[in-house]
Amino acid sequence: SxxxxxxxxxxxxxxxxxxxxxxxxxxxxxxxRALIDWEKAGVAHVQAIIELRVTPRRDCGFDEVAATIANFEEVDSVLLMSGGYDLSLVVKGTSFQDIALFVAKRLSPIEGVLSTATHFVLKTYKKDGVLYGDEMKDEREYQ
The missing domain is CATH 1.20.5 (Single alpha-helices involved in coiled-coils or other helix-helix interfaces)
Structure with a gap:
């Protein structure tokens, strides 16, 4: 408050x-925004982290393709990364198939997308600084 x-x-x-x-x-x-524990709420909710390799475009680099991807309703986050891939996406859906279809039908066909690697989130322990689940206790708290 x-x-x-x-x-x-x-x-x-x-x-x-x-x-x-x-x-x-x-x-x-x-x-x-509210941080919702979808499992406790009983709502079908699946998240995936998708690694993208992308060809940068002349004059705008990764910005144009990142902006295109950011406009998809399924996409929560788009991050430019260093390392083995270019963009990291956090994507949400109601099922594994929902996300798989998004990758196959909407994401992969975008001009400049070279490859994708999808990692499904199996369980959330902490998100945005908040611990999830009844069994998660912040051991740093003063006793």
Missing amino acids: LEDMATMINEAPETVAMKMDQMQKAHIINGY
Whole structure:
């Protein structure tokens, strides 16, 4: 809550609210979202991390193909990487087949995509700094 944040940084809640508003307007804070434990919610949800090798385009490098991919509803994240592949995607769907069809029918045919390697997420232990699952206890907490 706003009050909790204010206490953590030793500021008045009004000051924190004003600073947050300024950061939102300056696009330093780009949004808020709920972190849902889909398994506990009983919702069919599958995630995959997809490695892409891509041919960079003259004058825009990887930006154009990354922007094309980022516009797909199934894609949560697009990251330019160093190492053995160029782009890393986090993709969501309702089933393994859902993601496999996305890769085969929509992703692979994009001009410049040379290869894909899909890794399905089997279990989430921690995401965006939040521990998942009842059995996950933060051992760093003060006793």
